[in-house]
Amino acid sequence: MAEMKEISPNAPAAAKLLNWVDNRFPLSKLYNDHLGQYYAPKNFNFFYIFGGLATLVLVIQIVTGIFLVMNYKPDAALAFGSVEYIMRDVPWGWLIRYMHSTGASAFFIVVYMHMFRGLIYGSYRKPRELVWLFGCGIFLCLMAEAFMGYLLPWGQMSYWGAQVIVNLFAAVPFVGPDLALLIRGDYVVGDATLNRFFSFHVIAVPLVLLGLVAAHIIALHEVGSNNPDGVEIKANKGADGHPLDGIPFHPYYTVHDIFAVSMFLMVFTAIIFFAPEFGGYFLEYNNFIPADPFKTPLHIAPVWYFTPFYSMLRAITSEMVLVLIACVVGAAALSVFKFKMPAIFKIVIVGAAAAVSAMMLSTDAKFWGVVIMGGAVVILFFLPWLDNCAVKSIRYRPSWHKYMYAIFVVNFIVLAYLGVQPPSAIGERVSQVGTLFYFGFFLLMPWWSKMGETKTVPQRVTFVAH
Numbered sequence: 001m002a003e004m005k006e007i008s009p010n011a012p013a014a015a016k017l018l019n020w021v022d023n024r025f026p027l028s029k030l031y032n033d034h035l036g037q038y039y040a041p042k043n044f045n046f047f048y049i050f051g052g053l054a055t056l057v058l059v060i061q062i063v064t065g066i067f068l069v070m071n072y073k074p075d076a077a078l079a080f081g082s083v084e085y086i087m088r089d090v091p092w093g094w095l096i097r098y099m100h101s102t103g104a105s106a107f108f109i110v111v112y113m114h115m116f117r118g119l120i121y122g123s124y125r126k127p128r129e130l131v132w133l134f135g136c137g138i139f140l141c142l143m144a145e146a147f148m149g150y151l152l153p154w155g156q157m158s159y160w161g162a163q164v165i166v167n168l169f170a171a172v173p174f175v176g177p178d179l180a181l182l183i184r185g186d187y188v189v190g191d192a193t194l195n196r197f198f199s200f201h202v203i204a205v206p207l208v209l210l211g212l213v214a215a216h217i218i219a220l221h222e223v224g225s226n227n228p229d230g231v232e233i234k235a236n237k238g239a240d241g242h243p244l245d246g247i248p249f250h251p252y253y254t255v256h257d258i259f260a261v262s263m264f265l266m267v268f269t270a271i272i273f274f275a276p277e278f279g280g281y282f283l284e285y286n287n288f289i290p291a292d293p294f295k296t297p298l299h300i301a302p303v304w305y306f307t308p309f310y311s312m313l314r315a316i317t318s319e320m321v322l323v324l325i326a327c328v329v330g331a332a333a334l335s336v337f338k339f340k341m342p343a344i345f346k347i348v349i350v351g352a353a354a355a356v357s358a359m360m361l362s363t364d365a366k367f368w369g370v371v372i373m374g375g376a377v378v379i380l381f382f383l384p385w386l387d388n389c390a391v392k393s394i395r396y397r398p399s400w401h402k403y404m405y406a407i408f409v410v411n412f413i414v415l416a417y418l419g420v421q422p423p424s425a426i427g428e429r430v431s432q433v434g435t436l437f438y439f440g441f442f443l444l445m446p447w448w449s450k451m452g453e454t455k456t457v458p459q460r461v462t463f464v465a466h
Contacts, residue, residue, distance in 0.1 A: 005022060034217070034221050035249055035250045035254070038248070039224075039233070039249070040248075040252075041229075041461055042461065043461045044225075044227065044253065047113070047116075047117035048117065048225075049256070049260035054114055055213070056261055057103050057107045060103045061103045061107065064100040064103065065100060067096045068096060068100055069202060071085060071086050075191060075195075076154065076191035076291075077191075079152065079153070080154040083153050095272070101282060101283050102282055104146055105305065106264075107142065107146075111139060111142060115139065116409070118135070118226075119383075120393075121392065121394065122394075123226040124387070125387065126384070128220070130219045131223065132383065134212050134215045134216040135216055138209065139380070140377060141205055146306075147162075148201040150162070150303060153287055155288060155289055156289045156290070156295075156297055157287040157297065157300070159291035159293070160297055161302055166180055166183050167180060168313070168369075168373075171366040171367040172367060176367075188293065226392070229457065229458060229461045230392030231461050281304045281420070298422075301420050301421075307416045307417075307420050308376075308415040309376050311415040312372050312431070312438065313369040314369070314423060314428070315435045316365055316366075316372050321360050321368055323436070324360060325360050325361070328356050328360075331353075332349050332350060335349050376438060380442075382442075383442065386442055386443075386445040387446075388445070388446050388449050388450045389449040395455075396454055396455040397452070397454055397455075398454060404448070411437050411438060414430065415434045415435070418430060418431050418434075
């Protein structure tokens with residue numbers, strides 16, 4: 001048992017109360033470890049605001065979600081009407097609903113920016129691999145949470161979007177039909193599906209999400225924050241044991257983040273009050289029509305934050321499968337002829353390539369579309385072990401690396417745009433090229449990341465007061 005800390009009898013009541021709590025719960029220690037005395041690099045820039053904004057949006061989503069659940073009815077016959085009741089009759093219900101729907105898109109915007117910052121500054125590199133893995137887990141949970149929540153308004157796009165996505169699981173060989181049946185809870189998307197998605201959206205996934213967020217923050221504060229220079233500030237400490245290039249998170253970065261939060265909330269509230277549908281991207285117009293199993297919308301597309309991956313799904317046609325087979329065979333041939341290895345390894349590689357090619361030829365292209373869509377997210381988990389560059393930050397990598405990352409971002413945005421458009425021959429070709437580039441960027445990273453001459457990384461962080 002830890003020794004009880006004593007305090008002067010003449011201390012203020014607040015100090016006595018804090019001491020009483022600290023003797024029973026490490027409140028002050030938690031505050032100091034994760035805020036007051038947590039030393040962060042002093043050269044943080046604009047890109048470092050998005051982690052805090054993601055936490056803010058998570059709180060907004062949880063609070064508004066609690067109020068929405070008070071009046072929402074997870075019943076196929078009542079769900080749409082209950083949302084209309086919230087919008088029209090519940091005091092300030094329209095505001096709560098629009099905060100929640102806008103918050104969903106805002107969440108993905110800040111998370112995508114947060115991940116982009118990690119990508120360009122090498123925040124996934126040693127010793128922050130676990131921080132990145134927890135972050136990717138958060139992203140995966142966020143996608144599941146958004147997909148399940150999207151069904152709950154029970155509008156036309158909610159219903160038919162869920163119908164399309166759930167039916168994709170039926171393409172999985174052997175277990176596909178049973179898997180789709182398990183997810184739906186019925187042979188069609190209906191009341192059972194709505195109840196299952198509601199349970200996961202409100203209880204199960206948020207619990208996992210909160211656990212991953214806590215693990216993400218704890219892991220980050222254990223190894224310390226990265227910075228735009230990629231310099232480990234713990235390597236240079238002063239006589240007091242604190243990093244020379246670090247400053248306490250509070251009050252310096254709390255003030256910094258409060259300013260960022262103020263700017264974010266101005267934009268957030270402007271969208272809520274003046275453009276909550278955001279041109280049909282945040283809330284599709286078809287979703288204001290009750291779900292009708294007998295009337296299919298002319299064009300079914302997911303919400304904008306899923307569309308890059310949806311484009312990859314649609315890009316996989318029968319002829320695209322042949323291209324993928326050529327890539328597998330080419331990679332196997334390169335491995336066998338380019339690298340020195342025992343003959344048994346070469347036989348295994350050739351055999352594996354032949355088996356994968358045969359399986360791809362004998363399986364429906366729709367299944368490989370599902371594999372590609374899932375693989376586009378899963379491959380992010382392996383990023384710490386794919387990047388072999390000698391330096392972390394884009395600042396000190398070869399100049400042409402910046403163009404690679406710029407093309408990657410543009411490619412991702414183009415895929416997102418194509419995902420909301422109706423299918424077309426040109427769009428299909430562009431999305432196929434974009435899909436190949438997306439996977440090529442990661443799968444070839446062990447080679448291209450080592451190419452070129454890196455710049456000298458400074459011993460201390462570069463910082464100019466402003």
